[in-house]
Amino acid sequence: MSSVSLVRCDGYGRDVCYRAVNEAVGHLGGMERFVSPGMRVLVKPNILHASEPEKAVVTHPDMVHAVCRLLKEAGCQVIIAESPGAGSLYSSNGLRKAYETVGYAEVAEDLGVELNYDVEYEEVPNPHGTKIKRFLIIKPAMHVDAIVSVSKLKTHLFTYLTGGTKNLFGLIPGLEKATFHGRLPEPDDFGTMLVDLNELVKPRLQIMDAIVGMEGDGPYSGAPRVIGAVLASPSYAAIDVVAARLIGMHPQDVCTIKAAWNRGTLEKDLDEIEVLGERWEDMVVDDFKRPSTYASGKKKRSGAIERNLVKMVRVYALRPAVMHSRCSLCGRCVRSCPTGAARESRGKVRLSHKKCIRCYTCHEMCTSSAISLERSLGGKALALAVERKNRGEKTP
Ligand code: SF4
Ligand code: SF4
Numbered sequence: 001m002s003s004v005s006l007v008r009c010d011g012y013g014r015d016v017c018y019r020a021v022n023e024a025v026g027h028l029g030g031m032e033r034f035v036s037p038g039m040r041v042l043v044k045p046n047i048l049h050a051s052e053p054e055k056a057v058v059t060h061p062d063m064v065h066a067v068c069r070l071l072k073e074a075g076c077q078v079i080i081a082e083s084p085g086a087g088s089l090y091s092s093n094g095l096r097k098a099y100e101t102v103g104y105a106e107v108a109e110d111l112g113v114e115l116n117y118d119v120e121y122e123e124v125p126n127p128h129g130t131k132i133k134r135f136l137i138i139k140p141a142m143h144v145d146a147i148v149s150v151s152k153l154k155t156h157l158f159t160y161l162t163g164g165t166k167n168l169f170g171l172i173p174g175l176e177k178a179t180f181h182g183r184l185p186e187p188d189d190f191g192t193m194l195v196d197l198n199e200l201v202k203p204r205l206q207i208m209d210a211i212v213g214m215e216g217d218g219p220y221s222g223a224p225r226v227i228g229a230v231l232a233s234p235s236y237a238a239i240d241v242v243a244a245r246l247i248g249m250h251p252q253d254v255c256t257i258k259a260a261w262n263r264g265t266l267e268k269d270l271d272e273i274e275v276l277g278e279r280w281e282d283m284v285v286d287d288f289k290r291p292s293t294y295a296s297g298k299k300k301r302s303g304a305i306e307r308n309l310v311k312m313v314r315v316y317a318l319r320p321a322v323m324h325s326r327c328s329l330c331g332r333c334v335r336s337c338p339t340g341a342a343r344e345s346r347g348k349v350r351l352s353h354k355k356c357i358r359c360y361t362c363h364e365m366c367t368s369s370a371i372s373l374e375r376s377l378g379g380k381a382l383a384l385a386v387e388r389k390n391r392g393e394k395t396p
Contacts, residue, residue, distance in 0.1 A: 001273070003238070004233040004242045005023075005024045005232045006231055006275055008020075008278055008283070016062070017066040018069055020230040021230055023230075024232035027232070027276035028233070028276070034234070035076050035145075037074065041071050042141055043071070043078055044081060044148070044167060045063075045150045046058055047082045047102055048085045050101035053103055056212050057220055060152075060211065061103030063209040063230070064107050065107045068107060072111055077114075078111070083138050083174055091174075092117045092119055095116070096117070116140045120138075121138050121176075122137055123135075124136075124137050128200075129200065131193045132193050136172060141201060148206075150167075151163050151167035151207070152167075152208070152213070153208055153209065153227060153229075154222065155215055155247075155289070156218050157363060158359055158361075159190065159191065160294055163208055163239060165257075165260065168197050171201060172197075177336075180338075182338030185357035188255050188259065192259040195263055198236045206231075206234070208229075209230065210231055211228060211229065212225065212226050212227065213226075216291065217291050219364055220366070221366075225288060227247065227285050235266075237256070237257060241266065245280050248287075249294075253294070253295075293318055293373075315376060318358070318373035319351075319379075320342075320360065320372070323369075323372055326368050329347070329349065332366060333366055333371065336361045336365045338359060339355045353376075360373070
């Protein structure tokens with residue numbers, strides 16, 4: 001049976017987070033259940049961008065501090081490693097800037113843990129993968145005894161939720177990440193790839209920073225929202241199920257959870273996942289804003305209009321548009337676009353709707369909030385029809 005522990009934690013602070021993480025791991029049997037003295041352990045936080053912790057884009061440094069401290073107390077050698085988001089080059093300078101901005105440089109100094117600057121990666125065969133038979137993975141991840149994922153609970157325009165399962169995407173080096181969006185434009189395929197990656201790398205322990213998460217159009221442009229929780233689990237998928245419930249999402253709507261469930265790594269009945277500590281039902285955040293792309297699978301199957309929407313998803317789906325007055329021409333969107341739909345021409349970034357597969361990587365990578373999401377006229381008409389249907393009105 002999968003177990004997830006859930007602990008209340010209403011704010012940050014090194015000691016506060018240490019107590020919360022210690023309690024959460026304690027419910028699972030303590031850190032010694034997952035690691036042994038002398039092990040070299042890689043801590044994998046979420047650094048989407050070099051962003052200040054208050055913006056809720058990254059795993060908070062106090063949470064990373066707490067996990068590293070527990071691992072040190074368990075006698076482990078700790079290294080923090082990550083390859084930031086798809087539009088970022090994987091370089092030592094980029095990593096240095098990211099560690100300093102997010103506060104991990106201070107964590108490392110305080111605890112005497114290592115920060116990874118090695119930007120080499122390795123080709124790793126994945127013969128048992130359902131979707132992907134070979135991954136490029138950052139080198140330190142392949143040369144440690146255990147990986148502990150310290151994720152951040154945020155919404156995500158493409159996968160709806162980023163938590164435990166999606167966090168390992170940061171083990172794929174730099175721009176290589178963008179190629180997956182090109183190869184796997186459907187969220188279900190993308191979720192299956194992420195499950196392949198988790199099954200290959202097999203992190204020992206999941207810790208989730210859900211103290212302040214992100215709602216709305218995450219994982220970068222949403223708004224911070226207090227959730228007040230720390231979660232822990234040996235299972236990347238079970239922790240996401242409980243996380244989804246905390247923010248009012250139907251777990252089976254999240255492509256990574258669906259993929260793990262299809263793989264048989266989750267209980268057939270998700271209600272059988274054991275939750276230790278708090279009851280999740282007592283901690284649900286009312287009116288948590290889902291991403292504007294969110295559509296419940298249940299609704300899609302419930303009527304003719306929704307079935308047609310699946311076929312007409314290209315028309316219905318929000319599409320990116322550049323707000324040129326905000327654009328600094330940094331080129332991140334162009335570098336991260338997997339299909340070449342984003343390109344710079346005559347001093348402006350231009351997006352081709354024909355080539356665009358609606359993966360929203362450009363939106364995720366734009367640190368100037370210069371990419372908006374909007375519907376075409378046809379998409380607006382469809383959205384209106386769905387709203388009417390949901391209100392019980394007749395479609396004209
Ligand atoms: S739209 Fe955003 S990511 Fe793209 S070049 Fe402009 S500022 Fe950079
Ligand atoms: S332009 Fe389209 S295909 Fe390119 S990154 Fe943006 S959403 Fe993805």
